[in-house]
Amino acid sequence: MMKEKIGVFGGTFHPVHNGHLMLARHAAEALGIDRVLFVIDRIPPHKTLAEGADDAERLAILRLAVSEDPRFQVETMELERAGKSYSVDTLRELKQRYPDSELYFFMGSDMLNSFTTWRSPDEISKLATLVCTVRGGQSGGEEETAALLKEQYGTEVVLLEEVSSLSSTIVRNRIHEALPITDMLPANAAHYIYLHGCYQPAEIRSYYDRLQKELKPQRMEHTAYVLETAIALAARFGADASKARIAALLHDCAKYLPEQTLLSYADTEPPILSILHAAAGADYAKTAYGVNDPEILRAIRLHTTGDAGMTKLDKIIYLADMIEPSRSFEGVEQIRNAKTLDEMMRLALLRSIWYIKERNNPIHPATLRALNEIGGKMERFGESDALAICKVLYDKKAFDILALHIGDRTIIADWFVVASGTSVTHVRALCDDLEEKAQEIGLEIKRKEGYEDARWIVLDFGFALVHLFHPEERAYYNIERLWEGDDNMIRYPISE
Ligand code: FE
């Protein structure tokens, strides 16, 4: 039977990063290692606090990061051991626990070069094969050292080329500076870091302490996601990352203030309770958290409504709140992938108006101001979708096709699309075709009526009601006359 090969990867993992994981994977594949134990070292307590994560946090981050590979496992014996740990103690203990396995002990080349000064190098040599990573192209005499150790202690050494130059120091510094760490850590580990405020400056950690008391756990999760997203957007669009960090962290800080307090910020009649925590939050960030920067406070204040004249920071917070990774509404990918900040804002505002309208809620004037500013020539809401429906009908030889914008006058829909077929069979075929093509044009039919008789079929698309008529019914009901206004009717096809 083949002996199990176990990699022993010691380190402080402060924090673990993709360089560690790549190395473990690379070594496992190159040497046929069956599992890798990540042996997490102790750090003197005074040092851990100063550097921004305690043992429990470091360990939690490591556990999350290794969870993606079934060969990886976390080993805590050095954390639990009282006093300083020596590698020989750890290897001895592992050998006792896994007597029939071969141990491979991972190290960097600096460690290899000082190997003779370690406690019991001869015993280590008997317990394990050393696996040393060498920086590509820059040999620091590792081969000579390996040959020497073999002669002196019988040490087996395998040299592997280093696969990543990432370091924990780089990761810590980036978190400290509010720079993104995307692709440096697995997403779940990075999320933990942002959820708990690890490696953040002291001022930011103090905000976390208070937030963790004031927000419900799921609101804290959302806040961490908004923070990650805001940091990424700030880096992408060149905004002040430190301000984005504070605004993102505190954007929902007033979420759980008493309703009476929130209502005192109302500026519409009737009040829109769901958005008031933004205005209240700007005040609360100032009075309770001591934030005085007017740009940060303004971004918090505008995060639910938007407004005309938004700054880069305002837009980033508004967007981060809407597109953070746990959001999954239809169209969210489109917003995330838009090329410019303004295009992202345009899509986000449209989506927000859509959402409010679908629930028949009032739209805050600031949201309308934001929308107006974005496009004097912005299409009426849903216009291109209404025209896409017209086109499907036109291609199927429907006639007298109209799109009527009715959103100003009723809440039943924003659009009527009206069209006729030559016969009952044709009307039904128009309906079938629309149902078939709906998905293609990105729309969904919520309800269908009148299909049996096929003299007046109504298809409900949510934002639009489509009326398919037999010519006799069309003439009799003449619904366009009821709804026609100054400038709300588009005949299809559109003539120049
Ligand atoms: Fe909010």
Ligand code: FE
């Ligand atoms: Fe939020």
